[in-house]
Amino acid sequence: MAVNGIPLPPPSLPAHPDPATDAVLGSGLLHELAHAFGGPFHFLLPHRFDANLAAFRAAPADAGVDGRVYYAKKANKAAVWIERCAAAGAGVDVASPGELREALGHGVRGENIVVTGPAKSEELLRVAALQGALTAVDSLDELDRLTAAPRAGGAPPPRLLLRVLPPAQPGSRFGLDAAELEEALAHCARAGDAVRMEGFGFHLSGYAVQPRADLAGHLVDLCLKARVMGLQADRISIGGGFAVDYAAAGDWHSFLAAQQPGHYHAHRRFTPADFYPYHSPVAGAEALRAVLAAVPAGGRDSLGRRLRETRTLLLMEPGRALLDRAGCSVFRIQGVKDREGYAILTVDGTSLSLSEQWFNSEFLPEPVLVTPTGRARGSGVHPACAGGATCLESDLLTWRKIPFPVRPSVGDLLVYPNTAGYQMDSNESPFHDLPLPLKVVVDTATTTGGRPRWRLDRRPAC
Template sequence: MNTTTLSPPLPAIERPWAPKLRDSGVLWEIARAIGGGPFHVIHPATFADNLGDLLGALAAECTPGTVYYGKKANKAAAWLRECTRPGAGVDVASVPELAHALGNGLRGESIGVTGAAKSDGLLWLSLRHRCLLAVDAADELERVAALARDLGETAEVLLRVRPPTAPASRFGLAPDHLAAAVRRCAELRDAVSLQGFSFHLDGYDPVARAELAGELVGLCLDARTLGHPATKISIGGGLAVAYVAAEDWHRFERDRHDGWFHAGRNPGRTYPYHQEPVGAAMVTAILRHDVGGAPLADRLRAAGIELLLEPGRALVDGAGFSVFPVLGSKPSGDHLITTVAGLSMSLSEQWKGSEFLPDPVLVRAGGPRDDGERVRTSVVGSSCMEYDVLTWRAVELPAAPATGDLIVYPNTAGYQMDKNESGFHQLPLPPKVVVDGTGWHVDTDYPIQEIR
């Protein structure tokens, strides 16, 4: 093996259930039942743990709040059923997403509807179920008010603020338009109730989120002088996740070069696969940050304001992995090319010109054994496209992958599984398989028939 171009390992941080399942016969049972194609495994109990941790972080700082699952992160129905607990909800941005949430037991009052330029159909259904609407523009506010009057409803809305750090963003209301919208909500009070304000920030900085939330506390207090309730602030999503250990990530970033990657395709930009703080610890950092001489939690509590969170990736962290059956391998210079069943569109980071970097795991047919020589390989999909590549980096595996083996990508539930999935070549979309304490089953959209 040529060690001059050998990239260091990037083993994924995993929850105990995942390697335990990989090492059991259950994975092969699922693979046989699926019939030779790729599939995703999801673990709702881990989602429930993550949700409990976020709710616990709010409670520990005595901060009333709601955690809305950002549904776009993963389409599975199984997550939604975990969001029916007190303090939880779902964030949606389309009619199908809203209908899916309602069909899985969410009440409208527990659903937040975001996204810019919503269709009349989405607004109508949201108002019928009394969802919380994030309004992105002045014309949308007028449409909401008109539809609410027609329905005899009062729309509960948040006004989305354009972050001062992103003045060119196409999302949110600029300061002068925001002030006008607050006044307009007062004029529309027969049809609109201004519940507060929302924002979304790029990146994963807890300080930026705390400081902008602190500014919105002042906006809420000002809005109350016009008779608005103004008791809610949503800080959106962007709760950080750590996929790999700090030392592994720092070494990888320090030494990375083109020779580690097939065809020299070293991505210019990737997700920061190690970050701190993450998940619930990031929520704690936000709430404890000093804004205006007091921790944000104290400012919120004193003003009687509820904090809303809209995490996606952080809630499904550690809650799923993706499995691709091996079709064969062949040499390519100093490494192999391993072809798997399925497409790289089922590992969506590649389709952003980036790379999903945590190491895949080889699960060998017949069980683990030490009869092979360690090899480096990239992993490619089975389509006719040169750029259908799941892993450009030549990763080290314990043996050459053989037909019938499985390549497992850990911790893929956050955006990777279905954001860019496609039926190209008329291939079926990989199913999501739910594993729980009683066995496994394919994820189903609506659970009514399962209720006894």
């Protein structure tokens, strides 16, 4: 788009400012680490995870509800998050034998682990039962396998939830439909003390508050029915699905109204439906508070009151929301190529380490340009997209022409904000034999020579 023949600058979408991140960007540490590692890396801010966890714990407590938080490990592979869960006595949600071993190996007690995912392997079911983990049963076959597995002498019975197929999402591949649920309840009742059927759970797509409250209310009703059958049924899991608010409302709506193919390399077309909702007026623990305050369909009382009155424990499995503002991804610019009206930057990593691009979408909170002398500042507009160091046309970390305040140069760093939730490592790959980005744990409260202290999240294997 142009006015009087003069092209309009591409729209900007900065992330919410974060003092801890800004302190790292201004410390000089990032260029030192980029030189030391010789490739891209991620830095992690564990104090943000601790604060988010505390907020999620406070929400049910303030509503008078007994709640348990399980960190959804799939959101980020770093060890530090599991270490923080173990230190705080929080739970972890796992879906594979490897994730289960990681949680146990970093000190999380088996009783504080919930095992989710479809069609779990025999190994996963066996170890989960031996360690006293809670298993979300997704099918009748899985229930048969879990309850029929031999138990070691003195081992407690397997603990399980029955996962319910959301009536509003009948096309979901997760959960038991109404007929299967009836059969599963009868199975658990017949099993008696050989199994601990502790309640129900669901996997619900989307971030809307009311559908989550509606289905949670239905699960409370199911608990009451199961108790009449002699089953424990004293808890429900509402899963994850708590939005993260990445950007200010005004910036987000202005961006959506202005963005068009000309603002992207190769005139790439995106519609608003292609994007994650980078602004959410109700997000994180506040979204949980809203769920608890909502009145489930057909009821008169809030979900929180129903949970209190029925003495039903609330379980939740946030991933992205616990990682809000808990880390950033850093790439060094190793090439700058001019095109008509914008530049193409090539960085020392790939878009496999910024996962949104691999879902036919774009990670929109824009990267910060950090020069050797600090965060780039200026009044100019220097549009540039950012490509990865591979031979693939589709390997772009950012298709959008970011309006940088100064012209980017080789050796500058692009720091993508708030990438800890699902962006860093969901699709990472050593394509072209490029090294996987290391993860660095940063302590902003302690400095050495004016710089934050840091350590590797995992020590390299000998």
